[in-house]
Amino acid sequence: xxxxxxxxxxxxxxxxxxxxxxxxxxxxxxxxxxxxxxxxxxxxxxxxxxxxxxxxxxxxxxxxxxxxxxxxxxxxxxxxxxxxxxxxxxxxxxxxxxxxxxxxxxxxxxxxxxxxxxxxxxxxxxxxxxxx
Amino acid sequence: xxxxxxxxxxxxxxxxxxxxxxxxxxxxxxxxxxxxxxxxxxxxxxxxxxxxxxxxxxxxxxxxxxxxxxxxxxxxxxxxxxxxxxxxxxxxxxxxxxxxxxxxxxxxxxxxxxxxxxxxxxxxxxxxxxxxxx
Numbered sequence: 001x002x003x004x005x006x007x008x009x010x011x012x013x014x015x016x017x018x019x020x021x022x023x024x025x026x027x028x029x030x031x032x033x034x035x036x037x038x039x040x041x042x043x044x045x046x047x048x049x050x051x052x053x054x055x056x057x058x059x060x061x062x063x064x065x066x067x068x069x070x071x072x073x074x075x076x077x078x079x080x081x082x083x084x085x086x087x088x089x090x091x092x093x094x095x096x097x098x099x100x101x102x103x104x105x106x107x108x109x110x111x112x113x114x115x116x117x118x119x120x121x122x123x124x125x126x127x128x129x130x131x132x
Numbered sequence: 133x134x135x136x137x138x139x140x141x142x143x144x145x146x147x148x149x150x151x152x153x154x155x156x157x158x159x160x161x162x163x164x165x166x167x168x169x170x171x172x173x174x175x176x177x178x179x180x181x182x183x184x185x186x187x188x189x190x191x192x193x194x195x196x197x198x199x200x201x202x203x204x205x206x207x208x209x210x211x212x213x214x215x216x217x218x219x220x221x222x223x224x225x226x227x228x229x230x231x232x233x234x235x236x237x238x239x240x241x242x243x244x245x246x247x248x249x250x251x252x253x254x255x256x257x258x259x260x261x262x263x264x265x266x
Contacts (some may be wrong), residue, residue: 022163025162025163026163026164026194028159028163029156029159029160029162029163029164029191029194030160030163030191030194030195030197030198031148031150031194031195031198032194032197032198032201032202033198033201033202037201037209039194039197039198039201040197040200040201040210040213041190041193041194041197041213042194044164044190045163045164045165045166047165057168059180060170060180060181060182061168061170062170062182062186062189062217062220063188063189063190063217064216064217065214065215065216065217066189066190066193066214066215066217067212067213067214067215068210068212068213068214069211069212070209070210070211070212071211072209073209096181126180126181
């Protein structure tokens with residue numbers, strides 16, 4: 001189970017090249033046009049290293065919020081060094097009972113070290129033992 | 133056709149309608165690697181209290197993003213895209229994407245965006261910033 005102690009944990013940085021066939025599959029599945037530009041939400045699908053000691057998704061987990069910031073256009077064929085980090089973990093009581101919120105940030109830098117994008121996901125899961 | 137440079141405050145962005153199917157959800161799972169059973173397994177989705185399978189929020193967001201990028205073409209780029217998933221989307225729902233320009237600062241168009249289902253419930257809302265090329 002994930003808790004406050006997970007805040008600040010990071011994945012190992014991983015060098016990823018944006019492959020045309022992966023972008024093509026994504027555009028076919030999402031109504032995007034396929035060209036040399038990477039669709040804004042594609043980066044959530046990049047396979048990354050896991051965060052040590054953190055198991056995601058938690059069963060029943062849903063997506064609450066998603067944010068992307070791009071500092072430049074990302075192109076098919078670009079190489080990025082990506083890293084995930086647990087930014088926050090907190091609990092809140094809602095109409096479905098006590099829920100755990102996990103804020104996960106992903107960043108992608110180019111080979112010159114310039115930040116290309118950052119992405120922030122807020123994921124929501126029933127707190128264990130509360131809703132049984 | 134109107135150029136991106138010519139858009140002004142309160143102009144609406146082109147609307148799109150979309151009805152997700154189980155096949156599209158499966159296709160998105162394969163393209164994205166997100167095989168969370170809440171999207172694919174009816175029994176599992178019921179067991180965890182969701183009342184049946186739900187469409188990936190990220191698939192709905194990708195469709196929203198596609199309405200923006202298809203509109204912008206090569207005349208600009210999305211520099212910010214932020215949404216809140218307000219209501220679950222299920223296969224068969226009729227989703228309408230829309231938005232308008234709330235603010236223009238320099239060459240950045242700041243848009244309010246949303247997606248509404250056929251029961252008039254808002255499923256997604258947020259903001260998009262578009263940097264228009266000079």
